[in-house]
Amino acid sequence: MLTETVLAKPTPEWLLDFLKKELAPYPRRAETVARMVIAATLVMIICMAFRIPYAFQGAIYVLLISRETPRATLESAGTIFLLTCISAAYVLTSARLVINFPVIHFLWIIGTFFLAFYALSTISNAVASTFVIMIAVVVPFLDRHLPAETNVEDTLWLVWSISIGIAVTTAAELAVARFRPGDDIVLPIAERLAAVHNLLDCYAEKRPPDEAAQKTVTDFSVLGTSTMRRALRRSAYSPHYRTQMGGVVALVGRLLDISATLPQLNFDPSESDRKQLRKVNSAIEAIRTDLMNRRIPRSIQFSPDKEHVTPDPLLGDVENTVTLIAQVFAGSRSLDEYMSDPDDRRQLRLLVADAFDNPEHLTFALKGCFAAAICYMIYNSMAWPGISTAVTTCLLTGLSTIGASRQKQILRFAGAVVGGFILGMGSQVFVLPYLDSIAGFTVLFIFVTAFASWFMTCSPRLSYFGLQVAVAFYLINLQEFAMQISLSIARDRVVGILLGLCVMWLVFDQLWGAPAAEEMRMTFVSNLRLIAQLARESLLAKDKSRRIDTFRETISANFDKVRSMADVVVFEFGPSRQQNLELRNRIRQWQPRLHTLLVTQLALMKRPLEFPVFELQEDVRVAQQEFEDQLAGILDSMANRVAGKASQQKDHFEKSFENLEQTIRSRCSEEGQESFKTELQTVLALSRNIESLTMSLNKEI
Structure with a gap:
């Protein structure tokens, strides 16, 4: 609602007001930025002092590793290190089998791109980024006309650079955690x-x-x-x-x-x-x-x-x-x-519960693979290896492309221009020629990292701009253990970044893209139908616990996607803008109630798993099943209305609740174990909450 109060202002005024609010300090923001800057600076100094190439990888990991809790940091760091080693072993081993067969080598690269984007969609981003970054850098290695020993050595240097970033970030976060008690x-x-x-x-x-x-x-x-x-x-x-x-x-x-x-x-x-x-x-x-x-x-x-x-x-x-x-x-x-x-x-598992059930994962992987393959073929056909950063950009931007939109493409281009041209090449012209020690470069590095980190700690509407600034600057200045003052090298890397962004924009936004408002609507509709399907699940279905987990994860991911798309709608303009903003406002009002309905429904479904009450009381089970079926029907009816379709569903939902209430009250009036009566009262209370939430939503929708 806060955002909606400034939407009617002229665009320049609205933009300035938006930036002012996004960049304003909030509790612990400066502390978070300081931790990011300190860790990234330490990685840079270590890599420069000990002449470790590909320091940009370690610095990027500093910005990607989870900082929410000490446990999350340890788990994230440990998993990333393990997958880094596995990724390096996969690339080196499989490449050895195909490197001498051009056609098979090309198909292996395309398959690896697909695998990388599929991992981005089905594995938590912090972990998937490990495999992605290894692919982004090592694949261009294999196309160089250099001895195999050099390619293997560079791959091991890459693993070492990443390991330094992981170790420094983990140590810094654990040190700070001692002064940050409490539940996060x-x-x-x-x-x-x-x-x-x-x-x-x-x-x-x-x-x-x-x-x-x-x-x-x-x-x-x-x-x-x-x-x-x-x-x-x-969290755990x-x-x-x-x-x-x-x-x-x-x-x-x-x-x-x-x-x-x-x-x-x-x-x-x-x-x-x-x-x-x-x-x-x-x-x-x-x-x-x-x-x-x-x-x-x-x-x-x-x-x-x-x-x-x-x-x-x-x-x-x-x-x-x-x-x-x-x-x-x-x-x-x-x-x-x-x-x-x-x-x-x-x-606890590496893949999300719907990794092999949700077609969205496959669609995302195909689109990402297509974009990376286009970049790969362009720079190879032009014999311009300097712009191989296009592939790196495709894979790294894939970290935030799930639910991609025009807003994120704008942030990517703006971040590449600011980080690559203004800060990257600008520093090469006006700053680096006058520096003669690592101390001066450290000051420049701290300034750029602090600038990028402050934007990264904004809301999701702006945070990716900060990451793109850091990636562009690091790709120019942290590839070698020396200050990069060659404009041609910087030019090639920036051109590669822009090429990757253009191809990602073409594939994700123009060829298969959809307006954020429509995507938000359809995701909300999908959640209504999923909760309806959840309600239809038999009370005594086999493998019910696993099914509940699958539904829970898919619906929760959709809730996050709706929130993300709601932020994006603000940045989309056109003749339907006002209508889209009204839809955004309504869905933002409905979603918290739908989330509460999901939580209550899950609590109700867990009762048969924890207590065998329904096995002994057939009339309650039948009444409960009728209530669930009517709930599913009214949710499907709401989904049809939100999607703009006619709904022919007859509403007997309130009557089914009255029947359930009468059945439970009748059972509670009989003599029996008090524990059974208590559980029946709990079921009735949960069902009453569901009925109240559903009727409230149905009335508004």
Whole structure:
């Protein structure tokens, strides 16, 4: 909602306001940038001092390795090192078999490109980048007319450079972690809830909104929730806990957006509104306290005063969002029970759950392979090996091309121009000729890395610009253990970068691209249908746990994609812009409720896995199945409406819930074990939440 308030301004003013908000400091931003700069600088100094080539690889890894938690850093670093060695062994071993057969060699390269992009789509990016970077650099090695010993030696130097980057980053992060105690998921949520609490407290107590409170809420709203979502994805928490906290993160982000809008709209609550605000603030503080103390937040229902007949719409949105945050934990018994379930360790895997089921992975790999193959054939047909950075650019930009868009292409070109021409070649003309020691180059390197890192810590709408600046500058100045002052070499590398970006733009945006608004709509529709399919799963289906995990991961990935596309829609212009922005606004309002519905549905589906209640009570099982079938039908009906299709579904959803409620109440009135009655009451409460959320969504859609 914050972004929408500035969309109507003229483009230059909107752009300046956007950059001002994106580049503003926020809590721990300077600390994160300092850690990135220190680690990258140490890698550069070590490689230069000990004459280690391909230092740009180690420096790039410094920017890619996970920094969310010490555990994530260790796991990421260890996996990357292992896959680096495996990748080098794969390339050297397989290349030896095909290097003397040109046609087979060419087909092997194309197949390797496909494998690299498939890995990007099906493996976590931090890990997949290992294989990708090795392919990006080693494939051009094999085309050089040099002895095989030289190619092998350069490959080993590359592995050594990457190892230095991994070791330095891991050591730096573990050293800093000692001074950064606390949960990296709960603490950021608590900070954001506290910021909202402080702002709403001003309105509740009839005080002018505090400037510091406004700034904190605005900064958090602009930053978004991508960092917390990424930390959740890479954490070692159980799938159940990650799904629950993912719902909380989405709702807290929504709460921040609404709160950040209040000062801009000159929100002036009435006396009855202020009474409600005090209740809301008490609920926010209670949720925050419960989360900090590892307790399940209590269910919240706001009962307005009799005089409070027509509440302000914004206040109503705040109340609904706070209520949904508590509902996310419905049916849970303890947070600690789900945080690190030993049984969930068996579910940790290298590939995502839908790696071989989701056709999107195959489509992405084919498009990426096509782009890299075009670049490879262009620079070989022109006998211009200096622009082999085009292949490197294709593979590295693939790290952020999943859900590619015009916005990311703009960031890539802008980053290449700034990092390659302005900072890279500009420093070669005006700075490097006057430096005679590594000390001077270190100052330049720190400046460029700090500049790039500050942009990398922006929201996803701008962060890739920073990475592209760093990649372009490093490719020019960190290939050899010397300051590169040859403009022809720099020119070739920058031309290669631009060629790679042009081909990626052509393949991903022009040939098979789709407007971000349409992609956002279809992804949201896909989630509605997936949750409907999840509801249709038999209560006693075989291998149900694995199916739930597959659905959970696919739907969660789609939620992230919708958020990403929502950010991108702002940057797309044309005759349908206003309509697309309205669609964006509606989907952003619907998605937190749909996420809460998913969490509640998963909690309901877990009951038969944990308790054999339904096996003994056939009437409850039948009523529950009817409820699930009607839920699936109404979700499919909503999906059809969002997709612009007619819906012929007859709605018997409310009647099926009434039938389930009567059946459960009848069972609970009979004599029997109290534990069975308790579980039946839990099932009824979860089903009631599902019914309420579904009818609310259905009414709006």
